[in-house]
Amino acid sequence: MPKLTIDGIEIEVEKGTSVLQACEQLGIEIPRFCFHDRLSVPANCRMCLVEMERSPKPIASCAMPAGDGMVIHTNSDVVHKARKGVMEFLLINHPLDCPICDQGGECDLQDQAMAYGFDRSRFAENKRAVKEKYLGPLIKTFMTRCIHCTRCIRFADEIAGVPELGATGRSEHMEIGTYIEKAITTELSGNMIDICPVGALTSKPYAFSARPWELKRTETIDVMDAVGSNIRVDSRGGEVMRTLPRLHEAINEEWISDKTRFAYDGLRRQRLDRPYVRRDGKLEQATWPEAFGAIAEAMEGLEGSAMAAIAGDLCDVEAMYALKGLMASVGSPNIDCRQDGAKLQPDVRASYLFNTGIAGIEEADAILIVGSNPRWEAAMVNARIRKRWLQGGLKVGVIGPQVDLTYRYDYLGAGPDTLKALADGSIEFAETLKSAKKPMLILGQGALTRDDGGQVLAATRAVADGFGMVKDGWNGFNVLHTAAARVGGLDIGFVPGEGGRDVAGILAGAGEGAIKLVWLLGADEIDSSALSNAFVIYQGHHGDRGAHAADVILPGAAYPEKNGTYVNTEGRVQHAKMAVFPPGDAREDWTILRAFSQQIGKALPFDDLHQLRRKLAEDHPVFAEIDRLHPAEWQPFGNDGEMGSAVFASPIETFYMTDPISRASITMAKCLDEIEGRAAAE
Amino acid sequence: MSFGTPAPEDQQPDHFEFTAENLERARKIIAKYPEGRQQSAVLPLLDIAQRQNDNWLPRAAMDYVADLLEIPRIRAYEVASFYTMFNKAPVGRHLIMVCTTTPCWLCGSDDVLRAIEDKTGLRPGQNGDDGMFSVVEVECAGACVNAPMVQINDDYYEDLNYDRMVTLIDELKDGKTPTVGSQTGRHGSQAQAGPTSLLDRRPPDVVAAASED
Numbered sequence: 001m002p003k004l005t006i007d008g009i010e011i012e013v014e015k016g017t018s019v020l021q022a023c024e025q026l027g028i029e030i031p032r033f034c035f036h037d038r039l040s041v042p043a044n045c046r047m048c049l050v051e052m053e054r055s056p057k058p059i060a061s062c063a064m065p066a067g068d069g070m071v072i073h074t075n076s077d078v079v080h081k082a083r084k085g086v087m088e089f090l091l092i093n094h095p096l097d098c099p100i101c102d103q104g105g106e107c108d109l110q111d112q113a114m115a116y117g118f119d120r121s122r123f124a125e126n127k128r129a130v131k132e133k134y135l136g137p138l139i140k141t142f143m144t145r146c147i148h149c150t151r152c153i154r155f156a157d158e159i160a161g162v163p164e165l166g167a168t169g170r171s172e173h174m175e176i177g178t179y180i181e182k183a184i185t186t187e188l189s190g191n192m193i194d195i196c197p198v199g200a201l202t203s204k205p206y207a208f209s210a211r212p213w214e215l216k217r218t219e220t221i222d223v224m225d226a227v228g229s230n231i232r233v234d235s236r237g238g239e240v241m242r243t244l245p246r247l248h249e250a251i252n253e254e255w256i257s258d259k260t261r262f263a264y265d266g267l268r269r270q271r272l273d274r275p276y277v278r279r280d281g282k283l284e285q286a287t288w289p290e291a292f293g294a295i296a297e298a299m300e301g302l303e304g305s306a307m308a309a310i311a312g313d314l315c316d317v318e319a320m321y322a323l324k325g326l327m328a329s330v331g332s333p334n335i336d337c338r339q340d341g342a343k344l345q346p347d348v349r350a351s352y353l354f355n356t357g358i359a360g361i362e363e364a365d366a367i368l369i370v371g372s373n374p375r376w377e378a379a380m381v382n383a384r385i386r387k388r389w390l391q392g393g394l395k396v397g398v399i400g401p402q403v404d405l406t407y408r409y410d411y412l413g414a415g416p417d418t419l420k421a422l423a424d425g426s427i428e429f430a431e432t433l434k435s436a437k438k439p440m441l442i443l444g445q446g447a448l449t450r451d452d453g454g455q456v457l458a459a460t461r462a463v464a465d466g467f468g469m470v471k472d473g474w475n476g477f478n479v480l481h482t483a484a485a486r487v488g489g490l491d492i493g494f495v496p497g498e499g500g501r502d503v504a505g506i507l508a509g510a511g512e513g514a515i516k517l518v519w520l521l522g523a524d525e526i527d528s529s530a531l532s533n534a535f536v537i538y539q540g541h542h543g544d545r546g547a548h549a550a551d552v553i554l555p556g557a558a559y560p561e562k563n564g565t566y567v568n569t570e571g572r573v574q575h576a577k578m579a580v581f582p583p584g585d586a587r588e589d590w591t592i593l594r595a596f597s598q599q600i601g602k603a604l605p606f607d608d609l610h611q612l613r614r615k616l617a618e619d620h621p622v623f624a625e626i627d628r629l630h631p632a633e634w635q636p637f638g639n640d641g642e643m644g645s646a647v648f649a650s651p652i653e654t655f656y657m658t659d660p661i662s663r664a665s666i667t668m669a670k671c672l673d674e675i676e677g678r679a680a681a682e
Numbered sequence: 683m684s685f686g687t688p689a690p691e692d693q694q695p696d697h698f699e700f701t702a703e704n705l706e707r708a709r710k711i712i713a714k715y716p717e718g719r720q721q722s723a724v725l726p727l728l729d730i731a732q733r734q735n736d737n738w739l740p741r742a743a744m745d746y747v748a749d750l751l752e753i754p755r756i757r758a759y760e761v762a763s764f765y766t767m768f769n770k771a772p773v774g775r776h777l778i779m780v781c782t783t784t785p786c787w788l789c790g791s792d793d794v795l796r797a798i799e800d801k802t803g804l805r806p807g808q809n810g811d812d813g814m815f816s817v818v819e820v821e822c823a824g825a826c827v828n829a830p831m832v833q834i835n836d837d838y839y840e841d842l843n844y845d846r847m848v849t850l851i852d853e854l855k856d857g858k859t860p861t862v863g864s865q866t867g868r869h870g871s872q873a874q875a876g877p878t879s880l881l882d883r884r885p886p887d888v889v890a891a892a893s894e895d
Contacts, residue, residue, distance in 0.1 A: 157754075167760060
């Protein structure tokens with residue numbers, strides 16, 4: 001391990017550490033533009049120059065490996081002079097348009113120019129101007145501001161796996177772009193906005209709408225998929241202005257998908273901001289007491305078994321817990337949180353979790369993907385698989401939809417037959433799994449939402465056992481969820497009780513007249529037309545599919561408007577925080593249910609969020625710990641029987657629109673048009 | 683540099699493919715690089731493509747080369763756009779590259795440009811309508827001793843002045859093949875007025891002198 005001296009302090013670092021990283025370990029900040037922790041090192045901005053004794057000139061600290069006996073100075077006159085020189089060159093062609101630049105206030109170049117910039121320009125010639133590039137509906141370009149750090153090119157190449165960006169031309173004519181004008185076809189493109197150190201790539205939907213110092217920052221959790229990406233919601237007044245990623249090494253590192261980042265404009269449209277009651281076939285505005293009265297009236301005299309509740313994909317655990325309590329108090333066993341009909345049971349926690357953990361992917365050396373398109377279902381999981389694949393030595397096999405996953409894989413087949421053949425060992429990939437030290441399999445919802453989902457679950461479990469995927473300290477059996485609410489729902493047992501009906505049963509029962517009242521908690525992904533004979537209460541935040549079928553609408557809060565608990569696909573419990581208030585008369589969902597329970601004289605046993613959470617943790621100990629993973633116990637699960645022969649399909653038809661929020665988003669509609677539309681045309 | 687800007691869509695051919703002979707050459711070049719480093723062949727392959735396609739490189743050709751080497755297409759665009767010797771738009775049969783860097787300029791490259799404009803009506807960056815000539819201004823081509831000079835396609839024509847440039851263009855127009863190199867007949871880059879010193883002695887035999895030491 002090399003030992004070096006930095007500013008008079010001796011430090012020993014891991015072999016391969018760069019001088020810049022060694023400085024960081026000592027808390028010394030080195031200015032940089034091109035260097036990024038998660039990207040390759042090009043060393044082309046030269047801002048990180050430091051002085052090294054016995055070197056005739058300053059060295060680029062990002063690209064210089066720390067060596068034994070090096071003596072580094074980061075704060076000498078030579079260093080300052082060098083950095084000032086670099087800064088002056090960078091500013092030669094950079095426009096002085098900070099007042100009209102969206103990056104203003106959070107710009108690396110602006111910040112570093114404060115430290116190293118000259119107070120006037122010595123460059124009397126004309127600055128160069130570069131034509132704007134079109135990179136799609138999400139990224140706004142202002143290429144004259146580009147300082148050619150190439151972070152975006154490296155991001156597209158390395159993280160996103162879509163090598164579409166490049167530097168064309170040379171010297172003064174060098175430009176960053178796609179050469180042929182087209183939208184970048186990746187679901188991670190928004191991250192380029194974050195890594196751009198200047199205002200060359202900015203957010204199109206957010207353009208000219210706010211300044212960073214006006215925004216209130218709330219650290220919360222994303223619900224657009226089941227990954228539970230850590231995000232920061234920036235709001236001004238009552239409006240969400242933008243969504244940014246927050247560092248969480250075990251989940252999303254520092255990236256988020258475009259849906260997570262840009263679907264927020266859907267929060268402003270199609271909102272339910274007051275209660276509605278259907279009178280004479282028409283939904284009319286009502287007050288809370290009127291709405292509650294109408295529900296109480298409809299409930300009167302109904303048997304518990306004639307009532308049902310379905311929880312949707314974006315629900316927080318608190319709301320589901322309250323609804324479960326409410327349904328129990330009226331004696332209804334008909335509750336279900338599996339809108340898509342996934343054949344998952346809450347009995348064995350390991351049967352519905354991503355047991356390996358997202359960070360665990362980096363240890364795997366063989367991955368079998370069954371019935372899933374992780375690129376669309378969980379973009380951050382896919383990015384992690386790609387990261388592992390780039391390190392080399394990873395073999396991936398896919399049974400299910402054959403799509404571009406940004407890494408190479410062996411396509412094994414489309415359906416259960418291939419899974420059987422793999423279990424028999426009659427496919428070559430079986431050898432790969434057998435010889436792998438840490439094999440894992442990822443089971444998508446596409447394989448579980450079928451009639452034979454329980455059999456597929458059992459078959460994949462057998463594969464996991466047969467290939468030694470579950471052993472001491474390693475559980476390679478993973479279910480990849482698509483709904484943020486699903487794991488939480490299963491954890492609190494939001495599934496049919498003794499003799500209760502599941503989603504399909506509820507829909508059928510409503511058609512037959514056996515089910516007379518259905519409470520939809522944000523449930524929009526079911527065939528709500530089947531509920532026309534029943535009295536439907538829709539509690540949620542968007543006027544989407546579910547609300548159209550409703551007899552009473554109770555306006556709830558969307559994810560940035562409530563303090564809620566979500567459990568991600570790994571089984572990680574996380575708290576989302578309220579960033580803005582719900583619009584109009586809308587309320588946090590658990591409070592609505594608590595208030596209604598009082599109305600019918602069956603008050604739920606909690607008066608505030610703390611009491612609710614304490615009760616929740618008492619009933620279900622997993623909720624006692626936030627952001628911790630505990631290995632789930634491996635027990636038998638799944639259904640006996642033969643699998644069908646239908647091929648596995650991904651449950652997601654379009655990445656950009658999967659839930660009421662993204663369906664209401666104009667930005668997502670544009671993406672759908674331009675990116676997926678173009679990809680389909682090609 | 684007008685030949686650096688990609689040709690508009692309507693001039694871009696839909697399809698490009700190496701001839702069998704060129705494909706054979708390309709494969710030989712690719713084979714020179716170690717396994718996994720085939721992308722290094724991009725430069726010679728683009729050159730072959732340009733030669734096959736009337737001295738310009740359409741987008742289809744860059745795509746073809748990139749696909750052949752199994753590299754992202756943007757990587758081929760980057761290389762092709764970096765080098766000014768790749769013409770990204772159609773050029774005439776004779777691409778006249780006039781050096782106007784200081785030594786050539788001091789020795790009269792302005793006259794050369796004037797001669798070209800008088801004879802063909804073309805200024806740097808322009809394409810003739812008849813498809814015969816294209817003119818482009820280049821930076822130092824490394825033949826300063828024989829300044830001023832022009833490069834036409836692959837060949838250097840040196841020691842030019844107004845009249846000699848006129849003659850050169852006339853010959854090209856008539857379909858003749860002008861003498862390559864110095865237009866005054868001097869050998870290589872020897873002194874313009876012939877030898878000036880050591881006139882009484884033959885040049886020493888360098889090889890013999892070295893072996894004596």
